[in-house]
Amino acid sequence: MKLRLLLVLLASLLPTLAYAADAITGEVKQQPLNVAAIVMFVAFVLFTLGITYWAARRSKSASDYYAAGGKITGFQNGLAIAGDFMSAASFLGISALVFTSGYDGLIYSIGFLVGWPVILFLIAERLRNLGKYTFADVASYRLGQRQIRLLSASGALVVVALYLIAQMVGAGKLIQLLFGLNYHVAVVLVGILMVLYVLFGGMLATTWVQIIKAVLLLGGASFMAFMVMKHAGFSFETLFTESAKAHAKGRAIMAPGALVSDPVSAISLGLALMFGTAGLPHILMRFFTVGDAKEARKSVFYATGFIGYFYVLTFIIGFGAILLVSTNPAFKDADGLLLGGNNMAAIHLADAVGGSIFLGFISAVAFATILAVVAGLTLAGASAVSHDLYASVIKHGKANEKDEIRVSKITTVILGVVAIGLGIVFEKQNIAFMVGLAFSIAASCNFPVLFLSMFWSKLTTRGAMLGGWLGLGTAVVLMILGPTIWVQILGHDKPIYPYEYPALFSMIAAFVGIWFFSITDTSARGAAERERFGPQFVRSQTGIGISAAAEH
Template sequence: MNIESLCFCILFVLITGIITYVSARQTKDTQSFYTGGKRITSFQNGMAIAGDAMSAGAFLGLTGLVYNKGYDGVVYAIGYATGMPLVLFLFAEKIRRLGKYTFSDVVHAKLGGSAVRIFGGLATLVIVLFYLTAQLAGAGQLVGLFFGLNYYDSVIIMTILMVVYVNFGGMQATTWVQIIKAGTMLFAGSLMTFLVFHIFDFKISSLLHAAVAQREAGTALLAPLTLPNSPASSISLGITLMAGTAGLPHVLMKFFTVSDVRKARWSVFWATGLMSYFYVITGILGFGAMAILSHNPRYLDAHGTIMGGGNMVALHLAHAVGGDILLGFVSAVAFATVLAVVSGLTLSGAAAVSHDLYGAVRAGTGNGRSEFLLSRIATIVIGVVAMCLAFMFRNQNVAYMISLAFSIACSSTFPVLFLSIYWKKLTVAGAVWGGSSGLMTAVAMTIMGPSVWVSVFGYKEPLITLDPPTLVSMTVAFVVSTLVSLAFKPRIVEATSENAVLQVM
């Protein structure tokens, strides 16, 4: 057990526990639970949004991908960074004007009908569960390796912590945990980058030459390897990483925590800058790890691969350049990363159950108190389900698994949200059928693809080679939405204040 890691983690849990306690005293109703009472500033909200992106998948997974694949790993980082400007230009101001809580609120304000809420709630749950599974899988490997616990016990501990944070603190506690995590993650990454550059005299060319010299592929690692071999999968991955962010329900929820449209716009501005800087760091650290760890027996197992798996590359690099102290600090930051991100995801999933699904079933006859109670129950159920899924996906790279969540968002929530705002002829039937078709196509192709059919089920060959399936599934969503909307007359919806807002957007 690494004593430094344990001490830093205990310190973080104490700090965030105090934040949760203070937030719980201010979280007494549905609005404060979902939006933090709209008391969050634009910079704080931008830090929190960036904190969502600076996940275990980004820090541990992306560094491991670059270490193993070179340029092809950097593509993931570039793709994630390009997603936020798309959110800024397409959605940020428009959805903030509605002043609601969830993705379903936005679409329902334009189209009406309980079917839209039900679809939105189910789509949100699927996306959240995929994303949560990736984070908990990374947490299990992290805590298990450095705290002397087995993988399953580590996942259980993280699940309990995230349920406590969300249930008692709501959005305000979740946001502040994410802000603290984002700040410490940026500091830790910057410090590691400085130490890596110091070894190579602050010359990027020296770093890259030293990195590729450690591998048989040589300079080929500085060029795309996957694109020439699988153009369709490469294009599909690019679309996934760019458009996926715009469909993530837990990111969209952040626009409702600030008090006005201007703050929503500035939130995305701050988030974009912080995320872009962070993803540059992960690429540098990946090549730094390639140069420093590739033939260092202290960090390799008997088969010559990284001890603990590819997701542990960043932590081994921290030890190599900064010793036990830096390893302890970075381990605690990674721990904080997982805890903050899973809290935000769980809150989004709870909102989908209590606000969207329950709201659709009760058709407005429920009350805030019952919705508030249901959200807390949903938090526990979602945590247990995600924990069980994490047990199944323990050997997957977490950055890769997050791309699957992005793919499902691209194929369900993103097309419906885009069309509901920019295409006046979209109908309730078009939104539900199109979004559902894209969602089912994405999930089915993901199961039959290499990520599940081979890695989880153990078959030698996948039934579908396109990975991720966005190129097909997102096309299905847009085409079905369009055709159904044109084929069936829209249902007449009574004018509401939300509709009036959208008509002038």
């Protein structure tokens, strides 16, 4: 039955792919037909759909569907985490920020990376010991199940929605440039493939798509960086000097302040990227795919190495694009603007250093990057609805696995439709900025509740609820009142909140709110919840002397 459904849905994609070939001479006329790119693109889609079918035959239970049965090794999971984290915003967005702003683009690379030691030393082991499928399992371990799961699921869904916007926009622009396909049709194509991976393959298929994508992306980015450095004589001084000469801003691209001009915005963005990583639901969910806490720690160790190496490459790629793309009229339109926008700088660089065949490869890899991330995001969002809201809140923990998985698959389809709609609505937004917003929400709602539930003995359900909602609400409101939405999208003259990122204020609001409403909670329930943070709970966090899974 699953095979027939998969084949029917695959057949439904073929007219779209055929239309892609017909549309090459359509709206985006500047991009010539790249047979290599199309062949690699179709080959990747077919290969990953084959993985999905293989995984579907092995996903028999909720544990298989949500967590790949806990059978992924630390090294494999580290690669999968890297594949999940190295998103379109990383590959296309950060290289575009370096391409336009120079040195300041590094703030995103460093910010994304420094969040991983937080996960390694504070969260990974405890998360694996206390949780089952989602990070809400941990946050609600010693608190009120329904209240905390409702808060955690809400925070997760907001983060997933914002992150999906970035990925869908990147995917649409990439396919539009690659095939000359209409942007809206491209977004629909990505949405359909995303739903297929999650609907049939679950976490096992998603994991292997992420692993394959990580290997391809690291290999492709390494070659691009090598060719850039070869052009610069393997001298960073030459690379930066020549790039400054080629850039319209000149030597100003090597000075800070071009991207984030005031200290409050810099600190706010840094906090969002650092602590938001530890609150991303699709990343935290990956730690339940390994067998124990030791493998969870290994996952973070390997992931940190792969991700750190990748972000060094994006910095080189961004400056390489300045040097080799910005000065080449072949990559510009009649108005002198980069074809496809600045977010396509890395794609054009691939053409510049490797020709049409490598352009086809890196375009297919970039598409694989987006598909892997949106699959992980969709699974995290569907899990929040089915496992946290449906099974724990609506059914009070009494739902059977079959019904829970059915709700998850229905949610997957709904999220696919929502992702397509959001990708169309936010077509003009900078994708790295949208990820910055997602990180702000994760740092303001998910991380404070998760962190304090593990480490603070006086935390109560009332404190976590009121403080968590306060952090989430503050982040969303400040985001709306900020310059991007209030001015650029809604069209007002001046923003009410003058900074682009809300994390500095929304994180303070969350932590202070959780602290205040917990210490003022004098109820019998609050006292009982404080008592639960005793020796047995601490042992369950560290895994010494007790099996948290059995306790759960």
